[in-house]
Amino acid sequence: MSEKLVFRFDVSGNDFTSAGQASVQVKKNLRQLGFDNEIIRRVSIAMYEGEINMVIHAGGGVAEVHVCEEYIEIILDDHGPGIKDIEKAMQAGYSTASETIRSLGFGAGMGLPNMKKNSDEMKITSEVGVGTRIVMKINCKGTNE
Amino acid sequence: MTAEKFVESTGFKVVCMPNPERNISGAYIGDLLSWVMGRAESDNVWITIMSNSNIVAVATLADVGCILLAEGVTLDSEVVALAAEKGVNILSTDVSCYDAAIEVSKVI
Ligand SMILES: Nc1ncnc2c1ncn2[C@@H]1O[C@H](COP(=O)(O)OP(=O)(O)OP(=O)(O)O)[C@@H](O)[C@H]1O
Ligand SMILES: [Mg+2]
Numbered sequence: 001m002s003e004k005l006v007f008r009f010d011v012s013g014n015d016f017t018s019a020g021q022a023s024v025q026v027k028k029n030l031r032q033l034g035f036d037n038e039i040i041r042r043v044s045i046a047m048y049e050g051e052i053n054m055v056i057h058a059g060g061g062v063a064e065v066h067v068c069e070e071y072i073e074i075i076l077d078d079h080g081p082g083i084k085d086i087e088k089a090m091q092a093g094y095s096t097a098s099e100t101i102r103s104l105g106f107g108a109g110m111g112l113p114n115m116k117k118n119s120d121e122m123k124i125t126s127e128v129g130v131g132t133r134i135v136m137k138i139n140c141k142g143t144n145e
Numbered sequence: 146m147t148a149e150k151f152v153e154s155t156g157f158k159v160v161c162m163p164n165p166e167r168n169i170s171g172a173y174i175g176d177l178l179s180w181v182m183g184r185a186e187s188d189n190v191w192i193t194i195m196s197n198s199n200i201v202a203v204a205t206l207a208d209v210g211c212i213l214l215a216e217g218v219t220l221d222s223e224v225v226a227l228a229a230e231k232g233v234n235i236l237s238t239d240v241s242c243y244d245a246a247i248e249v250s251k252v253i
Contacts, residue, residue: 020202024231027206037187037208044206045182052178105195110179117183 005067011051013060016104022063023048039140042118043072046136049111050076056101058132074136082128146253148211148234154252157213160220160235161228169210172249174242178203185209190249192242198224204233215242
C-alpha cells in the first residue's frame with residue numbers, strides 16, 4: 001500500500017439502532033488490507049465511540065478515515081451543538097445523555113476517555129452552536145504509550 | 146476453546162452461531178456499552194442483559210468471542226438476523242450474570 005486510502009461515510013443522526021455501521025465497515029476494510037489485529041481493535045474502539053457521539057449528541061455528521069502504512073487517521077465532523085467545556089467532557093463519567101439514550105446502554109461518560117486511550121494523538125476543536133471536529137491518529141509502527 | 150465447544154461444555158442455549166470456530170477465552174460482565182468497549186478483551190464471553198441492536202456492533206468492534214445473554218433475556222428477531230449476518234455468536238441462559246460467570250469459569 002503505497003498510496004493513502006480515504007474512506008468517507010455520512011453518519012445519520014436519526015437512527016440509534018443501526019449506529020456504528022461506518023466503524024464496522026472500516027474494521028472490515030482494515031482486515032482486508034491486512035492490518036495487525038491490535039491496531040484494528042484500537043481504530044474500531046476509537047472510531048465507534050466518536051461515531052456514536054455524533055449520532056447521539058450531534059444529529060449525525062461525516063466520518064473520514066485516512067489509511068496508509070504508517071498511520072490511520074480518523075476525522076469526525078459534525079454540525080451539532082458543540083462542546084462547551086472540552087476538559088469536563090473528557091472526564092470519565094461525565095455525560096449529558098438523556099434517559100432514552102441511557103436505556104440503550106449509552107451515557108456512561110466513557111466514550112471520549114476510550115477515544116483518548118486508544119489513539120496516539122487526539123485533537124478536539126469545538127464551537128458552541130457551530131459543531132465539533134475530532135481528529136484521532138493511530139500509529140501503525142512503534143508503541144502506543 | 147471454540148464457540149461450538151464452549152456451548153457443548155456449558156449447555157448455554159444458542160441464539161445464533163454464525164461463527165462456531167471462533168476462539169473464546171475469558172469473560173467480561175457489563176451493560177454500559179462504553180465500559181464494554183473499553184474493558185472487554187478480544188475473544189471474551191460478554192455477559193449482559195442488554196438486548197437492543199447496538200450490542201451487535203459493540204460485539205463486532207470490541208472483537209468479543211460471543212455474547213451471553215443472562216437472566217432469560219430474549220432478542221427481537223431483527224437483532225438475531227443482524228448478528229447472524231455480522232458473524233456475531235449469541236448464547237443465552239436463564240440464570241443471573243453472576244451464576245453465568247461461574248459456569249463460564251468452570252470451562253475456560
Ligand atoms: N460530537 C459531540 N457533539 C456535542 N457534544 C458531544 C459530542 N461528543 C461528546 N459530547 C459531549 O461530551 C460528553 C461526554 O462524551 P462521552 O462520549 O465521553 O460520554 P457519553 O457519550 O455521554 O456516554 P458514553 O460514550 O459512555 O456512552 C457527552 O455526554 C456530550 O455532552
Ligand atoms: Mg459517547
